Amino acid sequence: MSFADSAGTPTNPVVETYQRIWPMLALLSARKQVLVYVAFVRRFASLFTDDACHQLITAAEQVADGELELRALTTQKNECLKRLHANPAELPNRMADYAACELGFYATHRSRELSGLARRDRLRTAAGDMLLTMLYWHQFICPVHPEQRDEWLDTEVQAFLEVGRDVGDVAAVRLDPRWVSDDVARLATVAYDSRDFSRLPEIADALDDAGCGQPDILAHCRGPGPHVRGCWVVDLVLGKA
Numbered sequence: 288m289s290f291a292d293s294a295g296t297p298t299n300p301v302v303e304t305y306q307r308i309w310p311m312l313a314l315l316s317a318r319k320q321v322l323v324y325v326a327f328v329r330r331f332a333s334l335f336t337d338d339a340c341h342q343l344i345t346a347a348e349q350v351a352d353g354e355l356e357l358r359a360l361t362t363q364k365n366e367c368l369k370r371l372h373a374n375p376a377e378l379p380n381r382m383a384d385y386a387a388c389e390l391g392f393y394a395t396h397r398s399r400e401l402s403g404l405a406r407r408d409r410l411r412t413a414a415g416d417m418l419l420t421m422l423y424w425h426q427f428i429c430p431v432h433p434e435q436r437d438e439w440l441d442t443e444v445q446a447f448l449e450v451g452r453d454v455g456d457v458a459a460v461r462l463d464p465r466w467v468s469d470d471v472a473r474l475a476t477v478a479y480d481s482r483d484f485s486r487l488p489e490i491a492d493a494l495d496d497a498g499c500g501q502p503d504i505l506a507h508c509r510g511p512g513p514h515v516r517g518c519w520v521v522d523l524v525l526g527k528a
Contacts, residue, residue, distance in 0.1 A: 300440060305418055312451060318351045320417075322517035323454060323515075323517065324417055325344050325516065327386075328383075328421070334383035336380065339370065343364060344387055351517075357401075364388050364391020371384055371385070386424040386425070389421055393414070396416060453515055453518050454517035463498075466498060471490060472524065472525075474486055478490065484514035484515065487507075487509070487520070491509045504520055504523070508520055
């Protein structure tokens with residue numbers, strides 16, 4: 288079963304998955320969108336054939352947090368692509384690398400949007416394009432049998448929605464600064480920097496000890512996740528929301 292036509296244009300399964308996921312992602316900030324896509328690419332990090340791909344997704348996180356300019360991410364993508372194309376025979380085994388490179392293509396398109404140079408007749412934003420192309424590469428990273436099409440759709444939609452709920456901007460939830468004790472701040476910083484979000488129950492306990500009376504915050508920390516960079520509770524604690 289092919290998810291693309293002879294010209295490489297994504298066909299029904301990819302587009303259908305995109306249409307089910309994008310309405311949720313469209314509501315997120317640009318920072319949150321990038322972090323969702325980084326979480327998607329990290330699912331396949333064990334398949335990277337070039338260490339530069341690991342550096343590229345780390346750079347994307349830095350871009351999201353304003354620590355690196357978009358053009359720096361584009362440069363890293365170009366360098367990674369040069370190495371990928373240096374050995375064409377290996378390209379079929381490097382599809383996960385291409386998925387990582389999409390973060391760099393996003394940086395190029397996003398720069399055009401911010402500068403007002405993006406074509407006005409574009410059907411999708413830079414973030415929308417990135418979602419569609421990442422789903423496109425997914426079909427090559429994890430080939431799907433025709434009989435498993437519906438299962439693939441549901442699995443991908445669920446994976447994105449779960450991450451989307453984790454990072455979703457929860458404007459109605461208020462974090463009292465008095466709840467951010469030294470322990471809470473320390474645990475949240477370690478979780479964010481190390482990407483070890485198994486610490487969230489500890490953050491919940493520390494918030495509880497500090498007098499946190501917001502059940503949504505405590506329930507999210509003690510819930511099953513998944514939790515990724517951009518988790519709305521950690522962002523609230525660290526002032527990144």
